[in-house]
Every structure is written in structure tokens, then in C-alpha cells.
Amino acid sequence: MIADVIAAVRERAPLVHCLSAAVSLNFVADAVLAAGARPMMTETLEEAPVMVQAADALLVNLGTLSTDGAAGIPATAARARELGTPWVLDPTAVGLAPVRTPLARHLLTHRPAVIRGNASEILNLAGAGTGGRGADTVHVPEQAAHSAHLLALATHAVVAVSGARDLITDGERSVAVTAGHPLLTRVTGTGCTLGALTAACAAVADPFEAAHAATAWLCVAAEDAAGAAAGPGSFKVALLDALAAVDPHAVEERALA
Amino acid sequence: MIADVIAAVRERAPLVHCLSAAVSLNFVADAVLAAGARPMMTETLEEAPVMVQAADALLVNLGTLSTDGAAGIPATAARARELGTPWVLDPTAVGLAPVRTPLARHLLTHRPAVIRGNASEILNLAGAGTGGRGADTVHVPEQAAHSAHLLALATHAVVAVSGARDLITDGERSVAVTAGHPLLTRVTGTGCTLGALTAACAAVADPFEAAHAATAWLCVAAEDAAGAAAGPGSFKVALLDALAAVDPHAVEERALA
Amino acid sequence: MIADVIAAVRERAPLVHCLSAAVSLNFVADAVLAAGARPMMTETLEEAPVMVQAADALLVNLGTLSTDGAAGIPATAARARELGTPWVLDPTAVGLAPVRTPLARHLLTHRPAVIRGNASEILNLAGAGTGGRGADTVHVPEQAAHSAHLLALATHAVVAVSGARDLITDGERSVAVTAGHPLLTRVTGTGCTLGALTAACAAVADPFEAAHAATAWLCVAAEDAAGAAAGPGSFKVALLDALAAVDPHAVEERALA
Numbered sequence: 001m002i003a004d005v006i007a008a009v010r011e012r013a014p015l016v017h018c019l020s021a022a023v024s025l026n027f028v029a030d031a032v033l034a035a036g037a038r039p040m041m042t043e044t045l046e047e048a049p050v051m052v053q054a055a056d057a058l059l060v061n062l063g064t065l066s067t068d069g070a071a072g073i074p075a076t077a078a079r080a081r082e083l084g085t086p087w088v089l090d091p092t093a094v095g096l097a098p099v100r101t102p103l104a105r106h107l108l109t110h111r112p113a114v115i116r117g118n119a120s121e122i123l124n125l126a127g128a129g130t131g132g133r134g135a136d137t138v139h140v141p142e143q144a145a146h147s148a149h150l151l152a153l154a155t156h157a158v159v160a161v162s163g164a165r166d167l168i169t170d171g172e173r174s175v176a177v178t179a180g181h182p183l184l185t186r187v188t189g190t191g192c193t194l195g196a197l198t199a200a201c202a203a204v205a206d207p208f209e210a211a212h213a214a215t216a217w218l219c220v221a222a223e224d225a226a227g228a229a230a231g232p233g234s235f236k237v238a239l240l241d242a243l244a245a246v247d248p249h250a251v252e253e254r255a256l257a
Numbered sequence: 258m259i260a261d262v263i264a265a266v267r268e269r270a271p272l273v274h275c276l277s278a279a280v281s282l283n284f285v286a287d288a289v290l291a292a293g294a295r296p297m298m299t300e301t302l303e304e305a306p307v308m309v310q311a312a313d314a315l316l317v318n319l320g321t322l323s324t325d326g327a328a329g330i331p332a333t334a335a336r337a338r339e340l341g342t343p344w345v346l347d348p349t350a351v352g353l354a355p356v357r358t359p360l361a362r363h364l365l366t367h368r369p370a371v372i373r374g375n376a377s378e379i380l381n382l383a384g385a386g387t388g389g390r391g392a393d394t395v396h397v398p399e400q401a402a403h404s405a406h407l408l409a410l411a412t413h414a415v416v417a418v419s420g421a422r423d424l425i426t427d428g429e430r431s432v433a434v435t436a437g438h439p440l441l442t443r444v445t446g447t448g449c450t451l452g453a454l455t456a457a458c459a460a461v462a463d464p465f466e467a468a469h470a471a472t473a474w475l476c477v478a479a480e481d482a483a484g485a486a487a488g489p490g491s492f493k494v495a496l497l498d499a500l501a502a503v504d505p506h507a508v509e510e511r512a513l514a
Numbered sequence: 515m516i517a518d519v520i521a522a523v524r525e526r527a528p529l530v531h532c533l534s535a536a537v538s539l540n541f542v543a544d545a546v547l548a549a550g551a552r553p554m555m556t557e558t559l560e561e562a563p564v565m566v567q568a569a570d571a572l573l574v575n576l577g578t579l580s581t582d583g584a585a586g587i588p589a590t591a592a593r594a595r596e597l598g599t600p601w602v603l604d605p606t607a608v609g610l611a612p613v614r615t616p617l618a619r620h621l622l623t624h625r626p627a628v629i630r631g632n633a634s635e636i637l638n639l640a641g642a643g644t645g646g647r648g649a650d651t652v653h654v655p656e657q658a659a660h661s662a663h664l665l666a667l668a669t670h671a672v673v674a675v676s677g678a679r680d681l682i683t684d685g686e687r688s689v690a691v692t693a694g695h696p697l698l699t700r701v702t703g704t705g706c707t708l709g710a711l712t713a714a715c716a717a718v719a720d721p722f723e724a725a726h727a728a729t730a731w732l733c734v735a736a737e738d739a740a741g742a743a744a745g746p747g748s749f750k751v752a753l754l755d756a757l758a759a760v761d762p763h764a765v766e767e768r769a770l771a
Binding site: 021022023024025026027063064065066067070093096097098099100136186187188189229230231232233234236237 | 529536539540543544547548552553554555556557558560561564565567568580581582742750751752753754755756758759
């Protein structure tokens, strides 16, 4: 299943529209390309809702939310919903931030296929949190498991909680991914990248399988990259190489091990 | 000729004002520095038309066009034209996008020295296209050769069409560059980078020679980088190293081979 | 002293709010993470002054100043001042630029703990300069030593002037750092990164020690990175690895040698 999703992304090269944090825009685009999909990043109200028509999936990430992004995101998500294009909500740093916190709640009405965040973000979005610190979590996924379950039931979205042990649930089924590496937390944009990979996979598979495959893909690639790295800089470079190189069946075996 | 242009960029270190896509701003700036030139990236209406006065060349790239960029670009290109500063138009993703498509046509009135794009973008700008997919082309340069020729005659600009076989024409002379590597399409920002290198070369040479030298420089550096790379991540790093290291005479010989 | 500051950053992992140039946002965030601190990059007027409440230090860098940044920066710096949160002003490209030049002067009223720039920027801010070229300096730190001294006395800030020989003064004490490598000038964002490291250090030490430790940290890491690099691309990757790996005591010994 995981292997089929990865192979399908590489074969079909879906166009993934990414409305994502300025801080990691470049890395997210490179990761989408390394995975075999194709990125598109325009975020303005004037262009993004039109350009999403060409996309096979959409990522909405609220990190470093610009004025352009805040204006363009709601209309683009609404258009994706109308078109039946699957979209992923990554509610980066909800909680303290006064614009993105209500925006994230509003976006739930446009029915994301997947909601992806760290434990603090998922707790906040579910109304049970008390804030992370910036984009960092102060909780582990297990603490957000109940909230993730309730959020999935309430929104009909798959909810993916990233951390040392990633949790994915649609309110009925749940899976965990234990692969990964601590260096993922020492470089910018790996959460955004997981959101973009999830969108790429959602273009070719159902949302639960997509979230599972994307998480496994990134986590196994991170293990390979860490083996080739001398620190966070070379890890980031090697992560792109590994996203491109990793064998789909190896991802499936290692993610389930 | 190619060797002389590259050597002149490294010797004179022209200041290249880049109004370029947010997604690849950092890579473009690093590539300009690696090539031996110097980048400047401010795009607002309040500052860009003033700062372009210090520049030796200007790049206008319409990828991920922000509200700041849409406001600042026309006045900055107009100012460059008044100053006689050579400027390069990179009409990224024209076609579907509702703001940048008419903007690109309007900018032609400010007389770019070089228009650089992929085949779909050149076809669209020439009025003959039916749209790429985001920033990707759905055509090869040969299909855009006639449109490139007509566009060059109509605008008095050099037109450079990138692809597996790059074509460059001023409406009278034409050259092709066959060097390059498929990994150029697996990382973000190589088109933007080619635009910036073209601007750097246009600061020290006539537009036709500049487009030819910049294309050869990037394509030969890409071949060297691919030889040192394990995937798209390490390719991108090695591409910067190769832009700095490659011998100008080797570029000339290998580009013409 | 230097060693203690570096060790404290790694131990306490301060949250550093960075309002920084779009061109190097990603590298700055990665450098902050590599150093052991944590970055936060939101710049809008709506969110940045609220989010700075969670931060342990603030960097305000005026490079590629966006409309969002120009709106959000004054209120965020004012809020940091009210909270007693140390903040660093990096007046990138002041001089020619018509918005950031008066903005930088205005921001001095919000009492930055450290002002960090190249020689041309410090000369301009002190009212003695005639402009750099974009973000580049046309002066060496020694030429700005007197202006730096006067600026420190007038603003009660530590003033750090970067260059081949970095100068740091609070108007009474002065130190120089001779470590470093010319490749620091061949990649984008090393000045912004020095500002962010200075902010990280100012979260755990007094401003003079912070500026000294951050300068030494970056310069010694650059020497290690240059030894591992084949050009500017691999230097940049190795610089992140070295920021993470370098021993605090080695930084202190080598910076003072």
C-alpha cells in the first residue's frame, strides 16, 4: 500500500499547489520535486484561486503567514473544495498567533482531506491546547491522540500528528510510524515538507493512505539521510537525495517494522 | 566570446538587481555570488525603483508574483529602461495566471534586453500558446522556435528558450546549446538562476552574447555538478560550486561541442 | 566567557524571533537551529508584535524589506523593548534605500541591545556614510571604528562591525575578532545569520559578550567549513554542520588567538 502510493507519485508527477511558509518555501519545492511531483507556490488572492484549477492537490500551511497568504488562502481552499481537489491543512503555530488561529478553524469548513501538525497544534485546533512555542511543540503525539480522534470525527478529515512516533487517524482506523530521526527537528521546514508530501500522495491515493505513505516516506528517507550526514546542513541535502532515491518497498517494510 | 563574457563577470562583479520568485530567491542570490557577481533583491514599489539606480543589470522574474512584486516591478523596469540598464524578463508561468500574463505583455513596452523562458512561456508571450502547467513547460524549444523568432523581431529583444536543447535568437542570429543535464529540472530555481546569470552577463556584454554565455555557463556547470551528485539535493549544492569553479574556456569548448 | 555563552545557547535553546530578509530567511532559520536555538519568523503587524511575547530575543534585519516587514517591525521592536527582551538591529543596505534608512534611525529610539552591520552600514547609520552598494560594503571595519564608538555612546547599544577583522564596542570596551574566511562573502545571508546568532546569544548573556561570542562562533565555524568545502555551495552546507559541531572552548581559543 505505502509502496504503491510512492510509486504512483513518481509515475504521475502530480502538480502540488503549496501555500506554505516563506521560511521553507524553497526546501518544500525541492522536496516535492525530489519526490517526483511538481510544485506551484503562488499565494496571492488574484492568482492562487485561479492557478489551483491546474493542481492535483493543495497544501495550506499557516507558518509565517503573510498578508498575501492570509488573503489568498481562504479563497484557494474554497476553490479546491469546489473542484474536489484534495487539500491538506497544516496549522503551523496555531494557539498564540491571533490571525492564523481563527483562520485555521475557519478553514475546517472547507473540508481538508488531511490535517497535519505537531501535537501542540492538533491540541490547539481541537480546542484542547494551551499553545506551543512558535512552531515548536511542547507535547508528544500520544498526548494529542484523543484530540486527534475527536478532530477526525468532527471534520471528516484524516488527522496526522507528527513527533518521535507519528500518529495517523481517520477516527476509525489508526496507524503509527516509528521510523524517523531526531535531525528532522534540527532543520527548518520538515513539517512543511511532510504536509507537501502528504498533498502529493493525496493526489494519487485516499487521504488515510496518503498521510501514512507520506509520513513513512519522509521518516525512512530521514534515516538514510542521517547515515550520510555530518550535521544538520548535510542532513538537509541528503534528505532531498534520499526522498528521490529511496525504494518504495523498503519504505513500506521499514515503516512497518 | 563565451569565455570572455564569463571572465568579465568575474572581474567586474556587476551588481544584479533581482526581482525574482520568492521560492528561489536564496538560490538565485547564491548563484549570482558563486558566479562572481553581486545580488540585490529588494522588490517594493517604495525602494526597488530607487535601488535599481545602483545596479548594473536587472532581472524581472514573474514566478510566485507577490503583491509587493506586482507593484514594484513595472516602475523598476521602467526606471532601468530610462537609465539604459540592461534588463531580463523571465515570464514564469504566463498563460493561466491572470495577473502576470497581462503584466508580462505590458513589460515588453519597457524594452527588455533579453526575454528568457521555457517553450510554453515563450509561446504564450508570443500569443501562440495554450498554457504550461504552473512553471512547467508542455512544449520543447523546437516547437517555440518560430514564435521566439517573431517575438525577437517584434520586441527587439534577444529571446532565449530553455530546454534539453536551448535556443537563443535575436531574430537574425540563432544559436543552440546542447550541454546541460536532466537534474536541472529536478530542483527549484534553475530557470530563475539562468535569468539572473543572463542579467549578470548582460551587464558586461551585448544581449545576444550574454544570453549565450549564461546558458552555456549554467549548462556546463550542471554537467560537472551532476557528476559530483548523489541526487537532487547534492546536485544543487554542487551546481553552486561548479558555477564558481568552472573554467571559462572549458565552458566555451564544451558548449559548442 | 565566549565558551560559556555558546554552551548556554545550546543548553537553554532560546526562542529567537527573526524579522529578517526574505532572501536568506531559510538559511537564518537553519543556522539558528544548528546553533541549538529555535527560530520564529512571522513578520506581519497583526501577528509579530503578539508572537514576540514568547521570544527570548529578537532580530530585526532590514534586508529586502517587504511591506509586511515595514509595517510589522516598528511595533514588534517597541513591544520587545517594553518586555525587556533584548533585540538586535541589522540595518542592511541603509544609505541609498529610502524606506529603511529613516526606519533604521527611528528604530534606535526602541533601544536595540546590539547594532550589527558592515562598515558602510554603520557609517551610514552614524550619519557619516555615503552609501554602500546594495548590501555590500565599500569600507573596511577600521574606517568605521570611530563612528561605531560614537554610535555606541549615543544609543547605549553595543555596535558590531563585520569585515575581515570584526570590531565590537560598547563605547568603553572594544574587542576584535580576526578569525573568519573570505567564503563568508561569497554566500548569501551570513550577515543576517550573524545577527540571528547575536540575538540568540543576547538571550543568555549581556549584549557585549553576546556580540563577541556570536562573531567568534560564526567566524571559527566558517574556518572549519572552508576546510571541508569545494566552493560556495558546499561551504554553506558545511557552515551549518560546523555551527552545530564546533566546540565552545575551541571557539574561544581560536577567536582570541
